[in-house]
Amino acid sequence: MRGQSALFVAILACPVTIAPLVAAPAIEKSVVRIVNHAQRPSWYTPWGTGAMQWATGSGFVIEGGLIMTNAHVVSDSRFLALFLYGDPNPHEGRVVVEGHDCDLALIRPVEPKILEGVPALPIGGLPSLRSMVETYGYPSGGDQISSTQGVVSRIDRQLYAHSAADGHLAVQTDAAINPGNSGGPVVQEGKIVGVAFQNNKAMESVGFFIPTEVIRHFLADAKDGTYAGYPDLAVRTASLENPAARRLAGMQEGESGVRVDWIAPDSSADGWLRTGDILLRIEGETIANDGSVASGELRLPFGLLVDRRQIGETLPVRILREGARKDLGIPLKGYPENLRYSNQYDRRPRYYVYAGLVFVPLDREMVKTFGDDWMSDASSELVYELLFRPQGEPALLKKERVVLLRRLDSPVNANIPFFKNILVDKVNDKTIDSLEDLVRAIEENKAPYHVFEFGYFGRVAVLDRAEADKANAQILKDYGVAKDRNL
């Protein structure tokens, strides 16, 4: 399940010292302070090495000599320092696997023996509403471990701020979850019931933790050492609370469900579901007209039942199509095309520089070069192409839109009238559906000019090919661009 919100913030901190705790019960012994020395590239200067930064988070020891934490605690890491309870010496750790869509990661110490004698915390279940939980970690305000207590106040689907595009089950608590708590265990009756991971700027005294159903999903996926991620139906559905809408859909009295409004091409649902189908049941559970299903004492969005499956498994659904009820088993797969909507980590930006023109793919990181308020600050054509145009033209999700991000000024390109944040439709009469298409269109051109046709308003720019080829190497040198591309 995917969504958009800016309210949730992942929590990292740089703590200072307070007085030590009196005793060291079992839980504390298993909690680890993690200092991540990271290097994050700039999507505006994509050839650069990126700024160094450091932040602290928390983690805890689990079975197998591993430390579990949040993906956002260890993202873009160059060096991880682990501090065990009561041990002032840093120990190097290495990331084993990260799940950016569920904000979980596993670390292994370079010297496994340091975890000898440290208890692995057992993983429990979903805590009940109104039950008490304890959080442990190394939040801001000191170097020593801190624990807090709180009540489980809500269990619902939440946007996971780390990717900013994925939503999964999350538990809300009034236990203080502060910067630095990230990755720390949330415990009930001696068992892990969650991993602290984010709070919400719009709400006071509220923190969120990742429940064990998400943790177990991650561990099962990561068992082979790689993480494939969540399956994605990649459909948009509409509620059917209105009786007229249900009658038109041919639903019987008492029948409930949601209407399939939109399907992403080549997704799990594509070929199995059609626009206008009514989803009646999923995993044998009745879908209510608001899209919720019963789950124990809760009602949860039906998409969370898809979350409980792994890629490669089959999802049983019952649909109503043209008056007939059908039971389908939909083979589930991920939808990597949606990664364009996610924050990116642990990879270098893709780009291509030619004659001082910097081309990049249109994705969330590209529009974030306008800042956090990119949805209002980025140019309309970028926002429209990224978020809205695929609603009417889903096939665009199978393509990559390319943006002329900026210009490295040079006499050869100085007179181009449009040179930043502009969509490239065609180069040398070839439609550009990927960064690679653009590179080919430029490098294979034998005509005297390179002709760039941009999206919207019929804008066009031309480079003299011979002059551009001649200037290219010098521009790269002048601006310190070591490599002209990362495809």
Added chain:
Amino acid sequence: MRTITCILLSALATLTLAAQTTRVSFESQVVVLVVTTQDYDEWRPWEKKTPETRTVQAVVLDGSLIATTADLVENATVIFVEKHGRPLREPARIVHVDADANLALLTVDKPGFFADLTPAALAPSMPTEGQVSTVRWRSGQLEISASRISRIEVGTSYLGALEHASLMVETDLSGGGWSEPLFAEGRLIGLTFAQDEKSATVTPVDILRASLESPRTPAGYREFANLELSWEVNRDPALTRYLGLEGEPRGILVTQVPWGSSACGALYPRDILLGLDGHAIDAAGNYQHRRYGQLKFTQIVVDGHHAGDVIPGEVLRDGKKVPVRLTLRPARSANDLVPVRTGGAAPPYVIEGGLVFRELDGEFLRTWGKDWEKKAPPFLMTGYDLFRTTQTPGRRRVILLAYVLPSAYNLGYGNLETLPVARINGRDVDSIADVDEAFRHPEGEFHRIVFQPNPVRAELVLDAATLDKATQEILDEYQIPERRRLRKTPLPDLGGACPDRPATHGAP
């Protein structure tokens, strides 16, 4: 945009420039309008907002006329005139408004009202430099402030469709921009239209004169024209060579021609417009005006021309110079798919089953407040920015489900808002009248509203049999007097679609 700066009486900033005779003369040429306006509530278009009263300036013209900027009398419920700084008020009547040119002419019907007033003499044209006087009445005193002409600039008028040269002045007047007249050597040179800090924008006498003279011509009022095309500068030698133009870069590259514009059928994307009406256009899109110097080329179609005129031009098309003739069409905000402003027109709307339908326009978007361009829903703003002038003969307006008045009848739809409608009951909807008509033709037992692609919802369905009863109950519940307001006057006739580009050979 009219910008209000803090209004402080500043004796230091007010200079007595003119001799006593000039002051007396201004006293009989400049009057005050006390205008009460009441705008429509764009979210509840069946009602008006709280009335507002403001004091603005106006100038007396020949023929018992008073001129002010049109934006100040938009949605006026009553207008009074005060003369000679005395609070004795007489009701005024609007006799002519050109909202796109942003000029309004008023008169006072009371016999003898103009007897002690003097029509301002119009300057032959805008002065291009030097000191001028900005004049206004304030607390019964005539205030004459020094202003200095800084430049002449082609800009967009209030409604957003017309481009014309305006006078930019630096002024000692505080809090201006409310149609204060400016005089040079005792003659009227324009009316302020906006002021930001000390910089004022002045609608020039050239526009005023043409607006005044037009009603007196036998053909009646002739609107101003504009080109309304998308273009880019042609300063790049590589682009110029690629397009086959010999010599230095010059002219502008036409990139998009909206339907209904003066360029429709005469200019085409990839044309280089080299000249218009005998003026050469340079690579930056400027031409040399005989009095005002270098100006943006769009001024050519306003300078001495009106809608209906035919002007010659020259383009480079497919490497060949080709003569073209442009029949000038009126510059009207209403032509656009998403009009920037509607000039105070009552917003058309329809309410069916609690669903409030209206058109997308700049008036609606500006309800998101001062930073509306950042705060209005991105989905609407991207449409406004990218598709504002993409009207076609089959698509003149974007119809929105603005929001829903929640009731049991429309259960489940209460949180829907600002969704663009594509079809209702299988019929394309391109106006509020289309919406009204479509609801008379249910699809069997249902009304089915299909939206244009959007991130929220594809369609919604209502029960047809109970629609009228439910609508009436909702109108009663929400105390809404009228179920609909349709457009009183049809949208401007923009003729047939722009003809295809002439067949060419050897196009680059």
